Amino acid sequence: MRTTSFQTFRFSSIYMLTIPLAFMIPPLISTSGYQGWIAMLIGGAVNVVLISCTYFVGKLASNSGQSWVVYGEQIAGKWGHRAVLLLLSFWSIYYVSLDMEQFTLFYGSIYMKDTPPWFILLLVGLVIMITARWGFSTLIYIADGTFILILIGVLFLLLLFIGDADYQMLPALLNHRNFTNLFTDVLSVISWIGEWFIFLFLLPHLNFDKNTLRNLLLANTMVTVAVLLTWLLVLLNFGVHYGSQVKYPILQLIRGTSFTGLLGNADPLFIGIWAISMIIHDAFLVYVGVSCLGHLFKLKETRPLISILTGTATVAAFQYSQNTTQYQKDLSELGFIAFWVIINSIPLYYLLLALVRGKFRRKKST
Amino acid sequence: MLAICFAAIALFEWKQLHNKPAQGKKAFWWLFSLTLVWNIGANFISWWPNPNRFILYLLGWI
Numbered sequence: 001m002r003t004t005s006f007q008t009f010r011f012s013s014i015y016m017l018t019i020p021l022a023f024m025i026p027p028l029i030s031t032s033g034y035q036g037w038i039a040m041l042i043g044g045a046v047n048v049v050l051i052s053c054t055y056f057v058g059k060l061a062s063n064s065g066q067s068w069v070v071y072g073e074q075i076a077g078k079w080g081h082r083a084v085l086l087l088l089s090f091w092s093i094y095y096v097s098l099d100m101e102q103f104t105l106f107y108g109s110i111y112m113k114d115t116p117p118w119f120i121l122l123l124v125g126l127v128i129m130i131t132a133r134w135g136f137s138t139l140i141y142i143a144d145g146t147f148i149l150i151l152i153g154v155l156f157l158l159l160l161f162i163g164d165a166d167y168q169m170l171p172a173l174l175n176h177r178n179f180t181n182l183f184t185d186v187l188s189v190i191s192w193i194g195e196w197f198i199f200l201f202l203l204p205h206l207n208f209d210k211n212t213l214r215n216l217l218l219a220n221t222m223v224t225v226a227v228l229l230t231w232l233l234v235l236l237n238f239g240v241h242y243g244s245q246v247k248y249p250i251l252q253l254i255r256g257t258s259f260t261g262l263l264g265n266a267d268p269l270f271i272g273i274w275a276i277s278m279i280i281h282d283a284f285l286v287y288v289g290v291s292c293l294g295h296l297f298k299l300k301e302t303r304p305l306i307s308i309l310t311g312t313a314t315v316a317a318f319q320y321s322q323n324t325t326q327y328q329k330d331l332s333e334l335g336f337i338a339f340w341v342i343i344n345s346i347p348l349y350y351l352l353l354a355l356v357r358g359k360f361r362r363k364k365s366t
Numbered sequence: 367m368l369a370i371c372f373a374a375i376a377l378f379e380w381k382q383l384h385n386k387p388a389q390g391k392k393a394f395w396w397l398f399s400l401t402l403v404w405n406i407g408a409n410f411i412s413w414w415p416n417p418n419r420f421i422l423y424l425l426g427w428i
Contacts, residue, residue: 094417122368129375297393304379304394308401311372315405318368319416330418335425 003206009215010147011140012199015284016223017150018277020192022250023102025231027332030244032185034169034176036231042182043189044224051196051216053347058200058208060359068200069295075354084346085292091343092289093309096282097316098331100124103278104321106248107271117321125314131283132290132306136205139284146276153273154226158233161253165236184334191340193223197347201288286310369405373398 028036061071072081104120112120131139196216206212234249246252254267290305299305320327330336354360376398407414 090417094421097417118368122371125368125372129372293397297390297397299390299393299397301383301390304376304383305397307372307376307379308398311369311376312401312405314372315369315408316417319408319414320418322412327418330422333422333426335422335428336418338425338428339421 004144005211006215007140007144008199008202008206008212009218011143011202012196012216012219013222014143014147014150014277015198015281016193016195016219017154017226018274018281019099019102020223020227021154021230022106022248022274022278024189024192024227025234025249026244026246027188028185028231029235029240031181031188033178033240033244034172034235035178035182036185036235037173037228039182039185039189040224040228040231042186043193044220046186046190047194047196047220047224048217050190050194050344050347051213051220053351054196054200055208055213055216056360057347057350057354058203058212060354061200061203062208065204067203067291069291071203072350075350075357075359082296085296087343088346089289089292089296089309092285092292093313094316096128096285096289096310096313097320099278099282099285100128100313100317101320101327103275104317105324106251110248110251118318121314121317121321125310125317127279128282128286128313129306129310131279132286132310133303134283136287139280139287140205142276143280146273146280149273150277153270154230157250157254157270158229161233161237164253165233166239167236169236169239184337187337187341190344191337193220193227194341194344196220197344198284198288200347201284201291282313286313367409369402369409373402373405 028039032039057075058068060075061068064071064074069085072084075081076084100121103124104117108115108117108120131142199212199216202208230250234243234253237243237253238246238249243249251267251271254270286306286309289309290302293305293309294300294302380394380398408416
C-alpha cells in the first residue's frame with residue numbers, strides 16, 4: 001500500500017481519540033472532580049512508556065520482516081504468544097461490543113427513542129462488518145481523509161464552548177486537593193487511552209522506525225491535550241456536580257450553545273463525523289481479532305471470520321442492552337479497569353521477555 | 367435473531383470462497399459451530415453470561 005510520512009499519526013489519532021472524547025469525561029469528573037487534569041497528565045506520561053515499549057517490540061518484528069502475530073512467538077514462546085493472541089481476540093471483540101452498546105445507548109436515547117436496541121445494533125454491526133471487509137489499507141486511507149474533519153470538528157467544539165465557560169472555577173483546579181482516588185483515576189485514564197500495543201498490528205504493512213515512534217508520541221500528545229481541554233471545558237461549563245451527572249456533556253454543550261442557526265443545530269453533523277471515526281476504530285479491532293484468530297487456526301481466508309466475530313460482538317452488545325443498569329455499573333468496577341490495564345501493558349511484558357531472551361543484543365560479526 | 371443473521375452471512379461468505387484448504391475447513395466449522403451455539407444462547411437465554419461477567423468473575427475481587 002502507498003504510505004506517507006504521518007500516516008501512522010493520523011490513523012492512531014483517529015483510533016485513540018474517538019471513544020475517550022465521547023465517553024470518558026463524565027466518569028472522570030465523577031471520581032476526580034477538579035483534579036482530573038492530574039490523572040490525565042500522569043496517564044499521558046505513562047502512555048509514553050507504553051508507546052516506547054510498543055516501538056521497541058515492533059522494531060524487532062519489523063527488522064525480521066514478519067507480522068507481529070508471527071514474530072511474537074520468538075519473544076514469548078509458541079504457547080505463551082498463542083495464549084496472548086487468544087486473549088486479544090477476546091479483548092478485541094469485547095471492545096467492539098462495548099463500543100456498539102455505548103453508541104446504541106447514546107443514539108437510541110437521543111435520536112431514536114422508540115427504536116428497539118437490537119435494530120440499531122444490527123445496523124451498526126453490519127456497517128462495521130462491511131468496513132472491516134474492505135481491508136486494512138482502505139481503513140488507513142479512510143482515516144487519512146477523516147483526520148482533517150475530526151481535527152476541524154474538535155477545534156470547532158473547543159471554540160464553541162470557550163464563550164460560555166465560567167473561568168472563575170479555574171483556581172479550584174489547584175486549590176481543591178484530594179488525592180484519595182488519584183491512583184485509581186490514573187488507572188482509569190490508562191484503561192481509556194492506553195491500548196498503544198494495537199499498533200503492532202500495523203506490521204508488516206507499515207514499518208516500525210523512528211518516524212513511527214515520533215508519530216505515536218505525537219498522537220499521544222494530541223489525544224491527551226484534546227481530551228484534557230474537552231474535560232476542562234465541560235467542567236467550566238457544567239461544574240463538578242452536574243458535569244458528573246450529565247451522560248453526554250458534549251452533545252448537551254452543542255445543543256445548549258448560545259449560537260443559533262447552523263452552528264446551534266450542528267449536533268447531527270458532529271455526531272456523523274464522530275461516528276465515522278468510531279466505525280474505523282471498531283473495524284480495526286475486528287481486523288485485529290481476525291488477524292489473531294486467523295493465525296491461531298491457520299485460516300488464510302478472513303472474510304467469514306469477519307462475519308463471525310462481528311456477529312459475536314453484536315450479540316454481546318445485545319446482552320448488555322437487556323440490562324443497561326448492570327452494564328453501566330460494570331464499567332465503573334475496579335476489576336473491569338484492572339482488566340484493561342493488564343491488556344494495555346502487553347508491550348511491557350513482551351519488552352521484558354525480549355530483554356531477558358537477549359533479543360536486543362547485537363550479533364557479533366564473524 | 368442477530369446470531370442467526372450474522373451466522374447466515376458467515377456461511378454465505380464461506381460458500382463464496384473458491385479455495386478452501388482442508389485444515390482451514392475443519393477450523394472454520396469448529397469456530398463457526400462454537401460461536402453459533404454461544405451466540406444463540408446469548409441471544410435467547412436471559413441468564414447466559416456476557417463478557418463483563420467473565421471479567422468480573424476473574425478480577426471482581428480487586
